[in-house]
Amino acid sequence: MIRIEVQIGCSSGNINYNFAMSLLIAGTVAFDSIETPFGKTERIIGGAATYCSLAASYFTDSSRVISAVGDDFPREYIRLLNDHGIDTTGLITIPGKKSFYWSGKYSEDMNFRETLVTELNVIEDFTPQIPQEYQDTEYLMLGNLAPDIQISVIEQLQIRPRLIVLDTMNFWIENTPASLKKVISMVDVLAVNDAEARQLSGEYSLPKAAKKIHALGPEYLIIKKGENGALLFSGKKMFFAPALPLEDVFDPTGAGDSFAGGFMGYLVKTGELNFESMKNAIITGAAMASFCVEKFGTDNLINLDKSAIYSRVREFSELVRFQDMEI
Amino acid sequence: MIRIEVQIGCSSGNINYNFAMSLLIAGTVAFDSIETPFGKTERIIGGAATYCSLAASYFTDSSRVISAVGDDFPREYIRLLNDHGIDTTGLITIPGKKSFYWSGKYSEDMNFRETLVTELNVIEDFTPQIPQEYQDTEYLMLGNLAPDIQISVIEQLQIRPRLIVLDTMNFWIENTPASLKKVISMVDVLAVNDAEARQLSGEYSLPKAAKKIHALGPEYLIIKKGENGALLFSGKKMFFAPALPLEDVFDPTGAGDSFAGGFMGYLVKTGELNFESMKNAIITGAAMASFCVEKFGTDNLINLDKSAIYSRVREFSELVRFQDMEI
Numbered sequence A, B: 001m002i003r004i005e006v007q008i009g010c011s012s013g014n015i016n017y018n019f020a021m022s023l024l025i026a027g028t029v030a031f032d033s034i035e036t037p038f039g040k041t042e043r044i045i046g047g048a049a050t051y052c053s054l055a056a057s058y059f060t061d062s063s064r065v066i067s068a069v070g071d072d073f074p075r076e077y078i079r080l081l082n083d084h085g086i087d088t089t090g091l092i093t094i095p096g097k098k099s100f101y102w103s104g105k106y107s108e109d110m111n112f113r114e115t116l117v118t119e120l121n122v123i124e125d126f127t128p129q130i131p132q133e134y135q136d137t138e139y140l141m142l143g144n145l146a147p148d149i150q151i152s153v154i155e156q157l158q159i160r161p162r163l164i165v166l167d168t169m170n171f172w173i174e175n176t177p178a179s180l181k182k183v184i185s186m187v188d189v190l191a192v193n194d195a196e197a198r199q200l201s202g203e204y205s206l207p208k209a210a211k212k213i214h215a216l217g218p219e220y221l222i223i224k225k226g227e228n229g230a231l232l233f234s235g236k237k238m239f240f241a242p243a244l245p246l247e248d249v250f251d252p253t254g255a256g257d258s259f260a261g262g263f264m265g266y267l268v269k270t271g272e273l274n275f276e277s278m279k280n281a282i283i284t285g286a287a288m289a290s291f292c293v294e295k296f297g298t299d300n301l302i303n304l305d306k307s308a309i310y311s312r313v314r315e316f317s318e319l320v321r322f323q324d325m326e327i
Helices: A048-056 A075-083 A147-156 A170-175 A177-185 A194-201 A206-215 A255-270 A275-292 A306-320 B048-056 B075-083 B147-156 B170-175 B177-184 B194-201 B206-215 B255-270 B275-292 B306-320
Strands: A004-011 A014-019 A023-026 A030-036 A039-046 A063-070 A091-094 A101-106 A113-119 A139-142 A163-167 A189-193 A220-224 A230-234 A237-241 B004-011 B014-019 B023-026 B030-036 B039-046 B063-070 B091-094 B101-106 B113-119 B139-142 B163-167 B189-193 B220-224 B230-234 B237-241
Touching: A023 A048, A023 A147, A023 A255, A039 A048, A048 A063, A048 A075, A048 A255, A048 A275, A139 A147, A139 A255, A147 A177, A163 A255, A170 A177, A170 A194, A189 A194, A189 A255, A194 A206, A194 A220, A206 A220, A206 A230, A220 A255, A230 A275, A237 A275, A237 B306, A255 A275, A275 A306, A306 B237, B023 B048, B023 B147, B023 B255, B039 B048, B048 B063, B048 B075, B048 B255, B048 B275, B139 B147, B139 B255, B147 B177, B163 B255, B170 B177, B170 B194, B189 B194, B189 B255, B194 B206, B194 B220, B206 B220, B206 B230, B220 B255, B230 B275, B237 B275, B255 B275, B275 B306
Parallel strands: A023 A063, A023 A139, A030 A101, A063 A091, A139 A163, A163 A189, A189 A220, B023 B063, B023 B139, B030 B101, B063 B091, B139 B163, B163 B189, B189 B220
Antiparallel strands: A004 A014, A030 A039, A101 A113, A220 A230, A230 A237, B004 B014, B030 B039, B101 B113, B220 B230, B230 B237
16 A cells, blocks of 8 residues: 655656655564663563654654564553554564563663573574565564574565665674575665674774675665764765764663654655765764653654754754855 | 065955964984884984975975984984974984984884884983074964973963964873873963873863863863874864775874864965864864874875875765765
8 A cells, every 4th residue: 555645756866756655664562671871661561663653653653663572562562652643563472471671770871781681582482473464564674682583574575675675793703604695695775783794794994894895785884883973885976974962861772773763754754765865864864862851761752843953953053054264 | 574465355254364383393303213014214304294295395494393313313314304394403312312213113003013122312301492493383283291391481482373283192091190181271272182181181072171171271172083083172062074094004103293284274265263274174183183193104295295185185075075965
């Protein structure tokens, strides 16, 4: 089901399809217990797909989640997603299993965290099944999962989505490099942090790392640097998005996934796929990440409005704007 | 001697004096031995005042250096400065003393270096004497030195310069906090790295650290983050300048001092002192730092031209530019 809303136009050589695009997010839906210098929470809703879909919900009302939870997962947590227009047909509940559980503790330097507990539980033998009604997926976000699971999601879609974005982490670079390289070769955008880009490419220089990673397949590479912003590479083009220096960072959990949600949401909303739209998508992602970290868990992601998001994006623009100058 | 070249104008509420402004740089002139994964040098010219004055020389021909070297310091190193239009009347040679010597080694992550040798030598009991002909100094750059020496330089100037910029480091924060706070209260701009801003203010959040540091005196605070760029704070205003991701970083020695030189040079050249001109000055500083690190020591700073610098500044502009967007 694709509702064609507006015309098919053309600008700057890129065809703009203004469909009501469908976004599919594969990733974890989980319990998190978080401790930071500012407070502590117990078993709140967490997981990559949760943060990503909530952040995307401000830009599209056609997002869907592929994940699994145990029968310990509260119905009101799933309703929270549905209340934000997120389709959870693909979020299955496995009887007799417990939900994925993560517990972590941050020190004052929020760039570093200690994982206290990781219980994979239901995720351990998770085999995603794409519901038939998700076959029209145009935008696919593959959150951090085992590369074989990510490949399975791509292969189950009979028509390749317009855009596939992949998140991964050092664990898969070290433990399943062959599967990881395979899935990387199947996607359009890879998003990793700077340490992972260096590890994956064997290059310390990020522009050199980007060249090697482009050669693995992805046309676009996003290198996330936490409080130091994010870089976008495509061929010889390069863009830098700062992170907004914030007075208060209460809880960085989910920042990367909120970034991914804002990024995907912007692209789904505009339907444009080119270097300029990717830049704007990254700024939107950075804005959503900045909201995420200002409160605990998903607290700040569930009550935003468009004007607050727009103001935040303007702050990013102001932060880096400088006048033309003569030297 | 102040040559008044053009009119006194007024734009955006700021008076622009287009004088041939004089820049005084107090800091070390030294020998450096540097080892990086890409090579090794022995006893090349180094020191904060060297890098700073060379970087500034592309923007003003009226810069002067206050420093001391031993009688082991080669005349051709001093001629190198003079050839770039730098006045070295204030660079005194102390007979029977050796020059300041620093030796360091960088690992592949160029953000970290190991100091192998620091011999203060002539700098240990350095008492700066400002020559009479430097009394017209309008712009003063106080490179990293003992706070009491920095205070002495300020107090020897009978007319307060239009702008005083201070560089310092963790050593003085830990060992001479009272003198450091005194000199901080006397300056307009403080430039430190992020760890130092946090240490000095006791605040992890950089916007909060900036508030506390403003309260100590400086109207402007620059927080340098190495390969992650630099932040400028003034009151509630904030600006972020990225660092340019480079293919090859051969030697980061002097990057911070080249930054300071480009920063001061731009301000001296334009004569404007306000938040907008400080932004441009920071971008210019970041451009000069990016040239510095591409070759060993001062190799890349001594043979630049205006068009290369202008192209580099344009790269910074391109790096962060994104189109207005609708959310």
